[in-house]
Amino acid sequence: MDLATKAYLISVGTVELQDSAPQGAASTAGPSAGEGSVFFSSGERTVRLTLAPSPLKLLREGNEHVIVERGRVVARGHLVEPLLHCPGQAYITVSESCIYDCRFCAVPKLMGPTKSKERVIEMVRRAAMTGRLKAISLTSGVEISPEHEVERIADIAQALRTFGVPIGISVCPTERSNEILRSAGAIEVKYNLETLDPDIFQTVCPGLSFEGIKISLADAVGVFGRNSVFTNVIVGLGESDRVLLQGIDELTEMGVMPVLRAVYPHPLRLADLEMRRPSPGRILRLAEHLRRALDRNCLRGDAPQTMCYPCTGCDLIPHRDL
Template structure:
């Protein structure tokens, strides 16, 4: 076969060249065949190095790699040429056409016939791969991108990975007819991914169920009465007597279980639950049955785990009807001066786990003077313990007071709106300014930053769920995180609440959990989280269901 026959083959099968000369000069596949035929003649004469040198030059010039040892018949056509690889023991019959990217490769390293045999009149589409010592029957067509590893009958059409025979002699084959029993690697990988995802979904569902089960138990504890402890039981840590917050006036301990914790009032005489020693740990029982199998008693620094949480003064001129702090007996008042608090904090910083300070106060005289006392403590702590994180919980009457607390060294601030229902606010906190509090929260975000400002919204004052979530949304829009707190009633505040808002219905556990789940969704939508807080209630988590901690 002469070189002219190879040029004519190009003219017959490629419509692009318009003349013999154009085909001769500008067809890289043709040039690859020319160079192959030269190298093959040298190879058969034993001039292997020279043959390989021409083969190498062909690869550089045309982008094809045809081993000189391959046997190729007449009428061979390579379209576009780039990326074609033909191995040493490959045999190609007459009038075969292949396109760019085709590989006729081997699957063995032994020095024997290890490459395909291609029958006459075969067409192999671009990027197809034919591997091993197999036979592709005459007149067959291999679809673009197919991978063929087994013999193909004559006059067949093959497509896919692995290659599947879809036609023989023009007749469609059954779908299961396949060139190779080789498993589909992509399908296998996808199956593994699906199984892994299904397993993860199952595990996540299990985890979510456990978390919700734990949150349900915590909500039950938060909304119930005290824990009875045995008369002769000695607590491993000193109980805490709070003058602020939900537990004001009660003596309590922190119980940790299943990744969460709750602060509960304790009594040696009566309780809704009973703490039962259990070989180094404790069980919590209710009505004679185990409610939580294993609980631990956690130490507090001052009134909170990991934090020195101080109330400078429980007296308050505003007299919010839900707040028990101003109603404490004189024997329960701590009488903490700023100097005493600073000294106690500095002494406490050696305690295990101590890493935060929180300062709050009632307003015994004016908001201005109270803020100045809080700022005095903050400055003293900041000077003595420059690396400790400090949170403050004041009532303010001027925006400048927020700036003062920040300048003193506070890192976080809590400004309580208490309820987003203006009508209820005016009944239970009538001496306070609803609009001033909202403006102060907005200003505090400007001063302290997003995710550094929080505010209590009390649940159980007669507000609607819609109103609660409107409040959460409003606060989130300005960059503040609400703390949803269930109303706690006792002998000190029950009558005052009844006179202002009528009879008080206990907060329902399901309602509390439902609202906190909705709150979490709102916070996520606004890019906020309780996890950014390092002080006060979101960090402590003992008195509330905390999104991202108890609800995830």
């Protein structure tokens, strides 16, 4: 799968299983919560596609899987079995509910359960038994308050240190989240800005503070170091390329590594917001800009050990895909 093909597959974002293809696993994390997906790997690249009605069809051909569109083979490869949510990682959503109501996110609509510490430990123990566990990533909605959530996740992370693999954490930041999560053993953090346009942020993330998250990200670089602090940036919420390019420059100058994520228009959110999946050309241009920005600031996309940079399923990752 060449770079342009991966950009195209990300742009479509979905695939439909034909008869003999296996079932995918359902995600409990983030905007696409509740949807099944598959990881398709071809050559050096991997892409995650949501199982949904799609112009792309996934079929088995001998030992291979092929993605076909209107009779034309788009890519040949094989499916990769996720460990927990993604390949090689136990990526676990602890609280599947949220007091906030970010307009693109399915979690507040689904209001799922909160996993106990014992349940998370058991999930990781089972993942470790496969011999494929390379990292633990924890994420969480906000069940009661951001402070309460950080304490809960820190307590769980502390208990997971015994597995001896890197731990990354993505939560809503608080004044003390950096020191609390670092003391608990996390080596990487992700605090999601979601959009780089402050005006759009106000509309899509009511109740959250754009500036507050940026301050936490800047502090996090001081606590966790370079190549260790990330923020999800959704592409397709109506933001301009100019705002995105400037924002990418600003974040990377701070030492923060953006994860450029094509918006997923979840069926539960279609009435709340206009969301447009970016074109392959836009995905490529933004990823190339991000790669140059990382290079200028001596940041490496192949250095992170947890969460989305090593996974590469949903995005074009500099220094891994391009």
